[in-house]
Amino acid sequence: MTPTKKQDLEFLQLLSNPQYLSHLAQHRFFEDASFLNYLEHLNYFRRPEFVKFVAYPDALEFLDLLVSSPAFRKAIARPNVAEMVREQQMWQWRGGGGGGGEATAGEAAAAAAAGEAAKEEAG
DSSP: OOHHHHHHHHHHHHTTOHHHHHHHHHTTGGGOHHHHHHHHHGGGGGSHHHHTTOSOTHHHHHHHHHHHOHHHHHHTTSHHHHHHHHHHHHHIIIIIOOSSSOOOHHHHHHHHHHHHHHHHHHO
16 A cells, blocks of 8 residues: 555544544635545545455544535534544444444434434524
């Protein structure tokens, strides 16, 4: 793997950390079109020759949300949303996500974003 791809992989895996996502949102990285283009570029890690290097699958799930959901990008800036997503993630890692229809961390994040967007519209 080239040095550039190694750097991309390292950054991609940071995206599995909800607190880091919150930090990026709070510092307005997700408002930068160039940064969003870079996130879109990272989707090459879904290809079979690269996906085998991804140690944290949540990174790809959060990447999807970052690229496709402005509501998620906005909601994750809130510490309570980032904490809820982290708790869901930890629950899954402890074996709580046993295939019984429970939400993944990414699905929980998307639901939180939708809830936060609905609160803003209502308020």
